[in-house]
Amino acid sequence: MQLTRRDAVAALAALGSGGAVALGAREWQRSGGDAADDASSGDTVGDGLATDDQVRDAMVAVAEVVYPSDVTGIQTFVERFLAGRLEREGHGEGIRRAVADLDDLARSWYDAPVADLDPADRDALLREVGADVADEVPDGTTAERIRYYVVNDLLLGLYTSPTGGELAGIENPIGHPGGIASYQRGPNE
Amino acid sequence: MTGSAQADGRDASDRTAGRSADPDRSPVANADVCVVGAGPAGTLVADRLAGRDHEVVVLDAGPRFDETERVERMEKAIRPAFSRPDVWDVGGDRDAYESVGDRHYPLNRTRVKGIGGSTLHWQGMVMRLHEADFASASERGVGANWPIEYSDLRPYYAEAETGIGVAGADDNPFAPPREEPFPMPAFPPSYSDSLFAEACEALEISMHSVPNARNSEGYDGRSACQGYGSCRPVCPSGAKYDGSVHAETAAAKGATVIDRAPVQRLEHTTDRIEAAVFATPDGTEHRQEAETFVVAAGGVETPRLLLLSDSEHYPDGLANSSGAVGRYFMDHVFAGAGGVLEEPTRQNHVGFLTSESHQFYDEADERIAPFKLEFFNFAGPSPVGIALTGEDWGDDLLERIRAEYGNHVTVGALVETLPQAENRVALHPDRTDDHGNPVPEIHWSIDDRAKRTIERANEVQHEILDELGASERWTQGVEGTVPTNHHMGTTRMGSDPSASVVNSSLRTHDLENCWIASSSVFPTAGAMNPTLTIGALALKAADHVDAAL
Ligand SMILES: Cc1cc2nc3c(=O)[nH]c(=O)nc-3n(C[C@H](O)[C@H](O)[C@H](O)COP(=O)(O)OP(=O)(O)OC[C@H]3O[C@@H](n4cnc5c(N)ncnc54)[C@H](O)[C@@H]3O)c2cc1C
Ligand code: SF4
Numbered sequence: 001m002q003l004t005r006r007d008a009v010a011a012l013a014a015l016g017s018g019g020a021v022a023l024g025a026r027e028w029q030r031s032g033g034d035a036a037d038d039a040s041s042g043d044t045v046g047d048g049l050a051t052d053d054q055v056r057d058a059m060v061a062v063a064e065v066v067y068p069s070d071v072t073g074i075q076t077f078v079e080r081f082l083a084g085r086l087e088r089e090g091h092g093e094g095i096r097r098a099v100a101d102l103d104d105l106a107r108s109w110y111d112a113p114v115a116d117l118d119p120a121d122r123d124a125l126l127r128e129v130g131a132d133v134a135d136e137v138p139d140g141t142t143a144e145r146i147r148y149y150v151v152n153d154l155l156l157g158l159y160t161s162p163t164g165g166e167l168a169g170i171e172n173p174i175g176h177p178g179g180i181a182s183y184q185r186g187p188n189e
Numbered sequence: 190m191t192g193s194a195q196a197d198g199r200d201a202s203d204r205t206a207g208r209s210a211d212p213d214r215s216p217v218a219n220a221d222v223c224v225v226g227a228g229p230a231g232t233l234v235a236d237r238l239a240g241r242d243h244e245v246v247v248l249d250a251g252p253r254f255d256e257t258e259r260v261e262r263m264e265k266a267i268r269p270a271f272s273r274p275d276v277w278d279v280g281g282d283r284d285a286y287e288s289v290g291d292r293h294y295p296l297n298r299t300r301v302k303g304i305g306g307s308t309l310h311w312q313g314m315v316m317r318l319h320e321a322d323f324a325s326a327s328e329r330g331v332g333a334n335w336p337i338e339y340s341d342l343r344p345y346y347a348e349a350e351t352g353i354g355v356a357g358a359d360d361n362p363f364a365p366p367r368e369e370p371f372p373m374p375a376f377p378p379s380y381s382d383s384l385f386a387e388a389c390e391a392l393e394i395s396m397h398s399v400p401n402a403r404n405s406e407g408y409d410g411r412s413a414c415q416g417y418g419s420c421r422p423v424c425p426s427g428a429k430y431d432g433s434v435h436a437e438t439a440a441a442k443g444a445t446v447i448d449r450a451p452v453q454r455l456e457h458t459t460d461r462i463e464a465a466v467f468a469t470p471d472g473t474e475h476r477q478e479a480e481t482f483v484v485a486a487g488g489v490e491t492p493r494l495l496l497l498s499d500s501e502h503y504p505d506g507l508a509n510s511s512g513a514v515g516r517y518f519m520d521h522v523f524a525g526a527g528g529v530l531e532e533p534t535r536q537n538h539v540g541f542l543t544s545e546s547h548q549f550y551d552e553a554d555e556r557i558a559p560f561k562l563e564f565f566n567f568a569g570p571s572p573v574g575i576a577l578t579g580e581d582w583g584d585d586l587l588e589r590i591r592a593e594y595g596n597h598v599t600v601g602a603l604v605e606t607l608p609q610a611e612n613r614v615a616l617h618p619d620r621t622d623d624h625g626n627p628v629p630e631i632h633w634s635i636d637d638r639a640k641r642t643i644e645r646a647n648e649v650q651h652e653i654l655d656e657l658g659a660s661e662r663w664t665q666g667v668e669g670t671v672p673t674n675h676h677m678g679t680t681r682m683g684s685d686p687s688a689s690v691v692n693s694s695l696r697t698h699d700l701e702n703c704w705i706a707s708s709s710v711f712p713t714a715g716a717m718n719p720t721l722t723i724g725a726l727a728l729k730a731a732d733h734v735d736a737a738l
Contacts, residue, residue, distance in 0.1 A: 014417075015264045066582035088261075123583075132580045136270045148270060155576040155586075156268070168572035168590045172416060172538050175267055175573065177426065179416025183379045183538035183566060 003073035007161035008080035014160040014175035015085075049096035050103065056082060057115035058099045063154045065122045068167060071158070081157045091149075094138055098149035101142050105129055126151065214469040216477040217246040217445050221738055223465050223479035224248070225452045225494065228306020229720055230706040230727040231485030232435035232446075233352060237731035239442035243738060246477055247436065247444060248467050250451035250490070251302030252278070254309065256427070263423040269577050276422045277301040277309055282623035283451075286489075290612065291634035299520075299674035300487060304448055305433035307487065307674070308720065310422040313402035313429050313541065314563075315355050315721040317346050319550060320365050322559070322715035330555040331638065332607055333712040336684045336693040339365055342725050349724030350400075353430045354408045357400030363547035373405045375543075376414075379566045380535040381598060382544040388656035389546070394649070396544045396564065402430040402720070403541060409434075418567070420540035429541075450475075453624060455482065455498040455507055461702050462507075468624055481734050485706040485727070488518075488676025492614045492709060493629045495680070508680070508697040513690050515615055517608035518679050519714040520672035522635060524560070524643040526650035527568055527599035528659030534598050537571040549649065550716065558605040558642040559716040562649065569597025600653055602646035605716040606639040608678050633672070640667045675719045680709040695730035702737070706730045 050058070060078045067074060086092040103113040106125055110117055114125060126132060130143035136152045137144035158164035165173035172178040222238050224231045227249035239245045254262075254277070265271040274280045274297045284302065288294040301309045320339040325332030347369040350357075357371035375398040378386070382396065389396050403420065404413045414428040424431075436446050450467040453474065457463060464476040484491050492515040496506035506514045546562040553559035572590045579586055612634060616627035647666050654662060665671075683689025686698035691710050697703045706727040708719040 013260070015260065066586075068584050068587040132582070136268065136577065138270055151582065152268070152577050155582065156264075156573065159573045159576045159590075160267075165572065167587060169533070169595045170535075170537060170572055172418070173573055174418040174537055174540070174571045175263055177415035177417050179418045179538035179540075180414055181416065183416065183535070183543075184377055185535070186380050186383075187533040187535065 001071055001163055001167055003071055003077035003158075003161065003163050005076065005080060007163045008077050008157070010176055011081055011157040011161040011164075012084040013177070014173075015156065048100050049093060050099040051096075052086070054103060054113070055086065055096055055099045058103060058113065059095075059150065059154065061115040061117070061122055062126070062150055063158075065119055065126065066151055066154055067158055071163075071167070077157070077161075078154070085153060085157075094145065095149045095153065098145045102129065102146050102150060105142075212448075214447050214450055214475070216475050217244065220244050220246045220477065220479040222246070222481050222483060222734060223477050224483045224485055225465060226250075226306065226485035226487060226490070227304045227432060227436050227446060227448075228485060228487060229308050229353070229432040229435070230723050231306070231483065232304075232432045232439055233349070233724055233727040234483050234485060234706050234731045234734070235439035235444045235446070236352075236435040236442065237728060238735060239439045239444035241735050243735070245439065245444040246479065247439065247446045248450040248452055248465060248477060249302070249304055249306075249446070249448050250283070250486070251304070251448065253304040253446075253448040254433075259423055259425045263417070263419045263425050266419055266422050267573055267577075269574075273298050273310075273422060277303065285620060285622050285628045286631060287617045287620060287628060288631045288633065290632035294520075294631040294633040294672060296489060296629070296631060299672065299676070300489065304436045304446060305431040308431040309433070311431070311674070311720065312421045312718070314718045315350070315353060315400050315402045316717045317365055317367070318715045318717050318722050319363075319547075319559070321551065321553070322713060322717070325713040329553050333681070333683070335712050336682055341693075342722070342729070343367070345725035345728045346721065348728050349721055352435070352728070353402050353721070353724055354404055354411070355400050355402055355721070356405035358398040361397040361547060362395060363397075363550055371400065373408055375399075376401060376405050376541070378543045379539070381566060381568075382564055384530070384534060384598065384657065385544065385564045385600070385653065388653050391656050392652055394546055394562075394653070395548050396546050399542050399545050399563075400721075401541055404428045414539075416539050418537055418540045451624065452486070452494060453497070453626065455484075455494065455703075457498065457500065457503075457507060457700065459502050460700055462700055480738060481702045481704070483704045483706055483730060483734060488679055488707055488709040489614050489629050489631070491705060491707050492679040493616065496616050497626055503699070508690055508699045508703060510699050511687050511689055513681055513688065515679050516610045516613045517681050517712075518612045518614055518631070518633065519606050519608055519677040519711070520633070520675050521603040521714060521716060521718075522606055522639055522643060522670045523601060523665060523673050524604055524646035524650070524670060525599060525601040525665040526647055526654055526662065527565075527597060528654050528657075528662040529569075529596045530598060530657060530659055531596070533595050534568065536566060536568045536595070536597055539566055542566055549646075553605070556638060556641060557645055558607070558638050560602045560604040560642050560646050561716050562646070563601040563603070565599040565601060568599035570594060598654070598657060598659055600650045602643075602650065603673055603716045603718070604639050604642045604646060605714045607636045608681070608713060609634070609636060614679050635667075635670070643667050643670055673718075675708060675714070677708040677711040677714050677719060680705050680707065681712045682710040683712060694733040695726060696733060704730045704734055
């Protein structure tokens with residue numbers, strides 16, 4: 001099932017992040033520019049925070065593992081979704097820190113950042129970190145923060161979007177405006 | 190007489206906008222009315238009295254929440270990292286309490302402090318009490334009679350419905366008589382209501398619409414419901430009414446609304462309150478003097494404030510010559526049952542209820558309490574909730590979501606509890622809040638009649654589930670029951686000053702310039718959600734204050 005721009009916008013609207021301004025504001029830079037330089041050196045931008053590119057690459061890579069296999073359009077969806085999430089005060093920093101920690105662990109255990117691992121290793125890494133069994137806690141342990149800012153932020157984005165809702169069997173998931181049109185409808189209407 | 194006539198001459202918008210870093214929280218000179226608490230009760234009083242050209246000041250313990258944060262608060266509601274109290278910043282030393290009764294009372298899940306009060310978090314079901322609820326002792330042989338009747342409140346009910354904005358229909362054969370149409374049409378029944386309707390028809394149980402304090406169409410400058418589905422605890426669209434609506438209109442009429450200004454005590458002489466002493470975030474205390482005072486701090490903080498304001502003349506607490514302040518604490522209790530059908534039930538599209546049944550309500554007597562049935566539109570888990578809590582992801586997670594979401598049904602019930610003197614809000618002997626005041630100590634137990642009624646409600650619920658053919662059944666009965674966030678009874682209304690705290694004008698028997706607007710004045714609970722009645726009583730209290738000024 002194809003994730004669309006509309007899904008990202010809807011998920012962001014539901015989660016109160018950035019909104020339209022942020023969506024237009026962030027230009028992901030694939031090459032050149034300061035952010036890309038920081039990322040290509042494989043390092044974080046001061047204070048243990050991941051750069052824009054590092055965040056994007058890691059989050060897309062994780063999304064490919066935590067999203068169902070027949071979801072397509074992940075890269076664009078995650079980029080747009082992140083644009084809003086990174087704008088949000090406090091939350092953006094939380095994502096950057098969690099991604100930096102995840103990449104550090106990936107480098108020490110697999111010799112490469114998470115984005116460069118094959119999907120099976122990404123899955124294994126997340127489990128070795130403990131993100132599968134950890135509760136999400138924004139100021140918790142590394143595992144709890146990775147669960148909160150990385151795994152669950154991505155799952156939240158997907159399952160509050162119309163396409164994610166539809167996959168699950170609800171075209172108007174909680175947090176998404178539209179239930180007034182759908183709550184009276186039967187399953188076959 | 191307007192809100193701009195202020196002690197230090199600062200602009201009224203400094204006080205009411207609350208968006209400047211350091212809003213003016215100084216007392217208002219020459220106030221006619223000081224209202225304590227900016228929930229629906231306090232703000233309805235303030236709105237009415239400001240509209241009659243009185244100088245009104247409202248003091249609230251909590252903050253003025255920024256509307257632009259509502260969507261973020263909704264995310265907090267969805268994410269397992271946060272508990273319900275976190276959504277509206279409830280908790281910590283400010284809201285410390287102790288529950289010492291037979292049953293734990295989870296106070297901080299049942300209230301919000303801030304402009305708008307607990308309605309920021311509420312579900313928004315708004316119905317009138319039935320006629321018999323006002324005469325429980327004579328009609329049902331238990332509980333107390335109110336000193337007023339349904340007919341005394343009836344015009345105020347209509348005004349409260351208009352003020353709050355109620356979407357409803359005249360399709361409830363059990364409801365008390367009404368002359369006025371609802372301000373807005375009811376929300377049509379949900380798809381799952383239609384499944385229940387078939388079962389209920391077979392069992393001869395009538396269903397009808399729920400009057401909702403949410404806009405079924407644009408109303409009073411607020412948008413129609415958008416169907417976010419997160420009504421409780423946050424409506425991001427503003428379609429669900431909350432008390433901040435009347436804080437705004439009161440301010441527009443000249444009232445001064447001061448947030449983060451918890452009243453510490455009420456200074457008084459033998460028969461008059463002279464000032465409300467309130468604290469501000471900068472650590473100072475101020476005295477707000479006024480001609481009259483309306484205490485509208487909710488059903489727990491209202492008696493607590495009176496108890497904290499004890500004096501030589503009122504050693505057991507202000508306005509407490511009767512000894513009833515804090516006593517007869519009541520809530521409704523919940524009975525529920527649910528299960529899974531072999532077909533989709535389409536839950537969690539909206540966060541409110543569209544159908545109920547009051548059929549069993551008027552069968553109430555000495556043995557069985559009034560109760561009403563609620564047909565849920567948000568039974569079972571939501572896909573987002575499932576996604577954030579498992580140990581799986583990818584295809585495994587999707588498979589689990591598909592298996593767990595979509596087929597649930599729940600039928601709930603609200604049950605009346607009786608006023609019992611030993612159920613009460615007292616002051617804790619040792620524990621204090623962030624200002625050094627004793628915290629509320631809640632004593633709560635459930636009477637046998639309520640327990641029998643929970644069992645009876647469960648019986649009816651099971652019949653409905655049998656008829657639906659539901660499997661994987663669960664029941665929330667006497668052991669698992671929970672209170673439903675309605676704090677009633679702690680400053681009861683009555684004509685006998687030795688047995689009640691306020692009279693039928695909502696004025697305290699003891700003090701000539703102190704009124705109470707709250708469900709704390711309810712002598713009995715009924716089994717209807719209380720806030721429409723709170724609104725009606727608040728408007729009535731405002732009229733009495735107006736007449737006294
Ligand atoms: C989850 C939930 C669901 C609910 N659902 C429904 C429903 O569907 N239908 C219904 O009718 N009711 C419902 N209620 C109950 C409803 O919210 C309350 O009945 C209503 O808000 C009470 O209004 P109030 O103004 O008396 O008190 P509150 O709304 O509690 O407001 C009291 C205000 O006083 C302030 N205050 C307290 N102490 C002080 C002090 N010392 N100084 C200054 N200010 C003070 C507080 O900060 C607060 O803002 C629900 C409540 C909850 C929590
Ligand atoms: S469904 Fe609830 S949260 Fe959504 S707009 Fe309507 S009232 Fe508000």
